[in-house]
Amino acid sequence: MANHKSAMKRNRQNVVRRERNRSNRSRLKTLYRRIDEAIVANSPEQARQALQNAVPMIAKAVNQGVLHRNTAARKISRLTRRVNAFAQNS
Incomplete structure (x- = not known):
């Protein structure tokens, strides 16, 4: 438990940021899932x-x-390749 005023503030900030990051990661997973569902459908x-x-x-x-630049580039690249290959074969 934080004992100093600055440590208590840092703790509050960490809680807010953790919730925000969690929400954003969840939103990204939903977007990935929608692409998968469209391919399956x-x-x-x-x-x-x-x-x-x-x-x-x-x-x-x-x-x-929330994401590292290279991680995002990799995900975009893989999703794009996957959708393009699927669209070409359909």
């Missing part, structure tokens, strides 16, 4: 739309410090 147009919604949110997560 055999809907290339829906998959493209889900990807278009996901890419800016992933980039925003980088700016918010």
Whole structure:
């Protein structure tokens, strides 16, 4: 338990940031899941739309410090490749 005033404030800030990061990570997982669901449902147009919604949110997560820049680039690249391959085969 924090005993100093500055440590108590730091503790409060950490709680707020942890909740914010948790919410943002959950939102990202939902976006990934929507792309997967569109692919399983055999809907290339829906998959493209889900990807278009996901890419800016992933980039925003980088700016918010939730994801590392390279992690975001890797996820965007893999999702894009997956959607494009699926759309081509459909």
